[in-house]
Amino acid sequence: MITIQQAGKSVIDTLRQRQQSADGQVTQTVSDIIEQVRQRGDGAVREYTRQFDGVDTDLIPLNRAAIQKLSADCDPAVYAALERAAGNIRDFHARQLQQSWLTTRPDGSFCGQRIRGLFRVGLYVPGGTAAYPSSVLMCAIPAKIAGVGELIMVTPPPKDDGGINPAVMAAAYIAGVDRVYLCGGAQAIAALAYGTETVPRVDKIVGPGNIYVATAKRLVYGQVDIDMVAGPSEILILADDSANPAWAAADMLSQAEHDPLASAILLTDSKTVAKAVAAELEKQLAALPRAEIAARSLADYGLILLCASMDEAVDFANALAPEHLEVLCREPMNYLGRLDNAGSIFLGPYAPEPLGDYYAGPNHVLPTGGTARFYSPLSVESFVKKTAFISYSCAALEGAKEDIVTLAQAEGLDAHARAAAIRFNVQCTMYNVQ
């Protein structure tokens, strides 16, 4: 089922191929949907909702009171767990909030950077079994801490056979979502990007979705901002001979169960651990409800790599830049400074990956597919915009004038020079060349 092999570069190339990408047909379909919604607004959204979801929707949003009412059906244990998780997520993300600042000079000049929450943000939440209340918390809480003016959720309308997922509504209520529109798919993304008669235009769209939603987000990118388009889940575990093989295997399965394209990799310098983890995977897999998905994931993208040393394992982890990285080693903090690229790092035996997915506080929306080289987790920063501001006194500008003129002239931009010089009624030399 799972392969044990030597660590090597070919592994990384294989993993990089996993990215789900839209074919021309999907792109064309989604482009058409976006264009129709852009031109015809609500009418088009309603038509597509009838066509794809089989539901007539009036597009009247649920307000806070309606969201609260729908969350009353949530299992009280789930509701309480969501509240405790939200508390941790809030505590962590509140520490990311930056203040506007300015710096003053005795001559009366000042400049600074203003930081503000985005005016309005749209949060996409998939329907059916892909609706994860935890993702609602992870996307909505940082937005609210950032000071986003209005946080709008869109989600496909429930079909005849069921209501709206009450745990999703509970998460939306707890996290402070302001309104929920019952529409989904590419048409919902288009509505958020361009606005319709009822759905207001937003400044940024976040949240996971299927290939149509992901493609729509790519296509409206620039018109609005988007979060990253997430690839399949990944876990990479560094395990020395102190690692508990059963725990390592359980952690690998927690990612493998997500998706046949998910990847779970264990790196170890211990042949004993490698073999024991392989055996544990086999054993634990049998008992899993999502065994079929997890088995496919492990067969295609699961690996146990035997390394000459843990140093080699660290090098491999840095090259792979995984979404989740667990350190099941002695003195795990010794590894932190050497792990260059990862979305989230789980240190030691009592930090299984799901602790980060649900509970500890850091965000679970993380860079995938090696992009942890340059991308960061979703954060409060993802929901703010910055504006620089500059004020100079007359004396300060007079002091700076000559340098500005010199630099502008060096770049051949004479009107730039002139804009500074004209304040002092000094004829720029180049204006004499008439």
Next chain:
Amino acid sequence: MITIQQAGKSVIDTLRQRQQSADGQVTQTVSDIIEQVRQRGDGAVREYTRQFDGVDTDLIPLNRAAIQKLSADCDPAVYAALERAAGNIRDFHARQLQQSWLTTRPDGSFCGQRIRGLFRVGLYVPGGTAAYPSSVLMCAIPAKIAGVGELIMVTPPPKDDGGINPAVMAAAYIAGVDRVYLCGGAQAIAALAYGTETVPRVDKIVGPGNIYVATAKRLVYGQVDIDMVAGPSEILILADDSANPAWAAADMLSQAEHDPLASAILLTDSKTVAKAVAAELEKQLAALPRAEIAARSLADYGLILLCASMDEAVDFANALAPEHLEVLCREPMNYLGRLDNAGSIFLGPYAPEPLGDYYAGPNHVLPTGGTARFYSPLSVESFVKKTAFISYSCAALEGAKEDIVTLAQAEGLDAHARAAAIRFNVQCTMYNVQ
């Protein structure tokens, strides 16, 4: 030449159409170049350099000593001005640097966020007259403050009729660029994104370029990070009846001279100011070396909009979300809190836009085309990546376990629940359903 009219929504639509976009032919050409460089490395880069730049390049990088040597030809006044500008830019951007942090709990748990400079960044600098030393400072200084490991510059090789622009080399030296490769165009972007035998792969590419460079950046986005793809320059001036019309006109021209697609708009509630600015534009334009470009820009995208009140002007500015926003009004600070969307705001009569382009300290790489609604200026933040980390004690995980299991089960992700539960040898209830 310039139109005076009432402010209205149609103006915004017209401005939005300006974005320079690649046609299918450009995209195809650039795709081919990227693929060739990806497959054949240096050989392809050299071939394209011969073809497009008419130059044989050995791709041997200039190191710090070589960069310093080439900057010796820089006019001393320019060099000194660059050094003073760099000092201001460094001072401003140093204030953006964030620290890694962690939060600890008495039970031994901790979590936090590590912030690190990107490992390697590529800076594109156009050749010929489009090579702006100020842009080298604006891109390179924040990268170095962020702690970027290696900062690589690429720029087209000089043709027979001239050497490398010494002011660009001076800026590169002052800002701390580590190496310069003499190659340009889409082939240089491809080399940075994928790496060749001589050009190392980078994690992010920044800097302006022509349509081929911009298209190449778009196409490699995801493989590496990029800065925003900049649109034509924009200035919007709020002027009440205290504004000096000659100064306002000079500031408008400083943007209009950039590009025929540039946009300069003045909003005022004073008919007197409107007429006087129009007259000043006419007068000052005649004396400008780049008069032809500026005149086309003003004719196509220049406007003087007469508003019923300065409140209306503010609303319009917020809807337009300009790159540069000048407040030539009494008590300019009273406007700051009402100006929601702008890349950089210039307050009062002594902060002409070129002060920000060259000197004051804030970055001049700013969101254009209305994207100031959700994008921020280039900053130290643009050159870091964040990684979350989590460590829990046994007791802490035991306390969290039930909530994690509850939430994982609510999402139908049983292996997630199991990963937490297995640490305590407790059989998850769902595992009894075999």
